[in-house]
Amino acid sequence: MSETEILGVNNMRSKYRLGIDAGGTFTDFVLADLDGGVRLYKSPSTPEDGTRAIRAGLEQISQDINKSIEDIIAQCDLCINGTTVALNALIEKKGVKMGLLCTSGHEDSIEIRLGHKEEGYRYDASYPPAEMLVPRHLRRPIEGRILSDGSEKIALDEQAIREAGQYFKEQNVESVAISFLWSVRDPSHEQRAKSILEEMLPGVFICTGSEVYPQVREYTRTSTTVINAYLSPVMAKYVEKIDDFFSGLGAKYPVRYFQSNGGLAIGSAMRGRAVNAINSGPASAPQAGLFSAAPFGVDNIITVDMGGTSFDITLTYEGQTNLNKNIDFLRYRIGVPMIQVETLGAGGGSIASVNEFGMLQVGPESAGATPGPVCYGKGGTKPTVTDANLVLGYLNPDAVLGGTISLDRKAAEDAIREHVADPLGITVEKAAYGISMIVNLNMVNGIRRVSIERGYDPRDFALVCAGGAAGMHIAALAEEIGIKEVLVPKVASGLCAFGQTISDVKYNYLATNPMRLDTGADINSLNESFLNIEKQGRENLLSDGFKEADITVARSMEMRYVGQIHECTVNISSDKIDDKGLDKILADFHDRHKSLYSYAEPMNPVELVNLESTMTAHVAKPAQPKIVPGNGDCSAALIGPRDMLFDDSGGWMNAPVYQGPLLKAGDCIQGPALIEEPTMTLVVRPGWRAQLEESNCYRLIQNE
Known part of the structure; x- marks a missing residue:
């Protein structure tokens, strides 16, 4: 077979x-x-x-x-x-020792970083620079110059390349990045340099900017190529x-x-x-979210994944998940497409404290798995979100993760009293609720960044819950941001692993073709650029064992008004572009510009900078899960009541607790209530109801 x-x-x-x-x-x-x-x-x-x-x-x-x-x-x-x-x-700086060949005069572009300084530190002279992955002595300048039209102005200095190769050999480098100016218009200089180094340095990994990131932006291309060279031997x-x-x-x-990018690769x-795998973990969550939402006819989803340390957010609109390009990740510029994941230091282990101004803050510091929250009894002394959830009654003190961890409620109360309640002059209960509220607001702000700040109304989306800790906060997040429907798959605590099983093989192919898109635009050149990169992608997928019928193509173009510095991405049809198609592309650009920046300038000329084709080979999906229907009687799953706190009034509610594995399809739980799964706890707030659907997914809906 x-x-x-x-x-x-x-x-x-x-x-x-x-x-x-x-x-x-x-x-x-x-x-x-x-x-x-x-x-x-x-x-x-x-x-x-x-x-x-x-x-x-x-x-x-x-x-x-x-x-x-x-x-x-x-x-x-x-x-x-x-x-x-x-x-x-990349986080631990445990890549390999590497060298860089670059156009003479551009040895320091990765250090200058286009003058960029992280938000919040722009005027802080004491803020340290980013650590360079290539030390200065291993960045070797090479004479030779390709111009923006693809012509050669200065011949390549092959002797300088050989001298650099000899130095790299003496320094025992394990990889080399090559990035020359305008190699995206003519890669011959980079290709020749790579050929020379491959002869001189057998066994050393070598990559070029025109291979790794063949698009305009010299700093982005060089930085992306450097990161790829730094990590690829480790990944290999x-x-x-x-x-x-x-x-x-x-x-x-x-x-x-x-x-x-949200797809599979061999x-x-x-x-x-390796640069394509940097954010591979949370990138699969949107696929799982779409799969869970499909039985309800929903394709606008915001997936939130709350674990012990972080809170990851992704947005999917009309079945398409937002992609990021040209972003600063861990202080390094990465150009290749990545699922847009907003990551916050907001997890079950996030530490609560009172800062120097007498204000309560939660995170980004985390207790992690070791020593963990105070209630775990592993040596933690600072109160965390998990400790607050225990004090609020959301967690069972007798069993977490199937009974493998017993929680110490008194230790959690004592830690909250010492570090939060007493310094603020409030009760332990109010302090615990305050911790929960602050972390919720932090998470809501993150949701707003991937939705409102990108031109989407979050109220048009369903919220999909992922991660072991998210179930205790998900309804509160929905309330705060105005979302009326929440989906909580039973496999939520392993949603990313599930997302992998229903994901497709996907490759992004990039090119650059700068041109004005007004009268006189070279439409034939534009069509040829797309066909060239798609031919490469199609050949790779066919050789990977797929049929032509399994392959689909999605195109996009990065455009801007003439004179602008930054571009915005517009999705376009995969059909051959003609005059009518070009008019549609321009109209879509003006609409997208307006949705992002609140204005458009239809009378101003537009120029194309980069283009991209995403080649997807669709993999057969497992069937949707189906569970046994019930008769509406949830009493067999009822464990008993527990006192829980849902606001800062101190009004405790005696709410029922249910065993999730004993619930059946169609069973509906009215809030306030709590549903305990082996690896997740789901809080059903007052005014909400949770119904277990046939697809093994809880559907939380706010009562009218």
């Missing part, structure tokens, strides 16, 4: 699909089957060797379904790995180890890796493009 038959959009012939999301604390595993069954498992992450955590998770699966690990892998049509390897290497070793691990277990098909594509 060919891989095409396995992966094609019309087929899923193997029994299972495995999604693995390797996070900083836990590695999540989701095993989906043909019938829509979904099983969730968690294993402690092992950053020093990812295969150890994977084996531990596979052993859990093996024991649960009574099959050997080898049988499970043999029956998987896709084994998908989302990893933080590249991200962690990881991919090789994971591929060998699954091959040793008898996997029939290559492991897929999750990219920051290992060979990831080895030399």
Whole structure:
């Protein structure tokens, strides 16, 4: 049986699909089957060797379904790995020693950073500069110059390249980035430099700007290429180890890796493009959110993922998730498309304190997994959001995560009293509610940044809950921002791993073709640019085992008014562009500009800067899960009442608590109430109701 038959959009012939999301604390595993069954498992992450955590998770699966690990892998049509390897290497500065070849005079562009300084530190002279991934002595200037029209002004100095290669060899560099001016118009200088270095430095990873980021913006292209060179050898070793691990277990098909653009890629594509995996973890959440929302006919969703340390937000409009390009990530400019993820230091472990101005603040400092919240009894002394949720009655003091952790409510109260309540002169209960309210407002502000500030009204969206801690806050967030409908999949605490199992293979192909889009625009050149990059993408996907019918194309163009510095992205049709099509593109640009910046200038000329085609090979999806319908009687799932606090009045409510695994499709819980799942707690606030749908998803709706 060919891989095409396995992966094609019309087929899923193997029994299972495995999604693995390797996070900083836990590695999540989701095993989906043909019938829509979904099983969730968690294993402690092992950053020093990812295969150890994977084996531990596979052993859990093996024991649960009574099959050997080898049988499970043999029956998987896709084994998908989302990893933080590249991200962690960038955070911890554990990439490889590398060199940079650049156009003479531009050795310091990555340090000058276009004069950019992070928001909040613009006028702070003491704020330290970003740490350079390439030390100054390993940035080597090369004479040679391509102009913006693609012509050669100065011939390439090959002797300087050889001298740089010899120096890199003496310095034991493990990778080299090459980025020359206007290589996107003519890459021949970069290609020749790469050829020379490959001869001189066997075994050293080498990449060029015209390969990694073939678009206008010299600083962005150089920075992106440097990051890719810094991380790719690390990623290559990881991919090789994971591929060998699954091959040793008898996997029939290559492991897929999750990219920051929201799609899958084979290992060979990831080895030399580590920059595409930097944000791979949260990038799969929107796919899972869309899958969960599909039975309700909803394709406008905001997915929020609240874990122990962070809160990740993504927005999807009409089935399309926002993508970011040219962003500063961990103080480094990255140009390649990434799912727009707004990340806040707001998780269950976020620490609450009273600052020097006598005001309550929550985060971004986190207690993490070690020592963790005070109530975990692992040595934590500072109160966290989890401690506040325990004091408010939202958490069961006897069991969390299936009974593996017992919580100490008194310790949580004492910590909140010492660090928050007494300094503010308020009760412990008010302090706990204040902690919850502050973290909620922080999260709401993040939601506004990905919605309102990008021209979307959040009230037009459903809120999708992800992460083990989000269920206790999700209804409050919806109330604050005006969203009337919330979806909470039962697999919420492992939503990213689930999202991997229903994601498609996706590659972004970039090009640049600067031109005025008024009278005299070279439409033939524009069409040719798109066809060239799409031909490359189509060939790669066909060789990857897909059929032509499985492949779709989405195009976009980055445009601006003549004289502007920055562009805005407009999605366009994948049809051949003609005069009528160009008029439609210009009208869409004016509309998009107005939605982003509140004004448009239809009389001003527009110019194209960059263009992009996203090539997607659609993978067969597992069936939607279906659970047994109930008769409306939820009494069998009722555990008993618990006192809970939902506002700062001190008015405790005796609210019922239900065991989620005992609820059936159609069962409806009126708030105030609490639903406890093995890896998630869902708070149903007063004025809300939660109904468990046939698709194994809770639907929270605010009462009229």
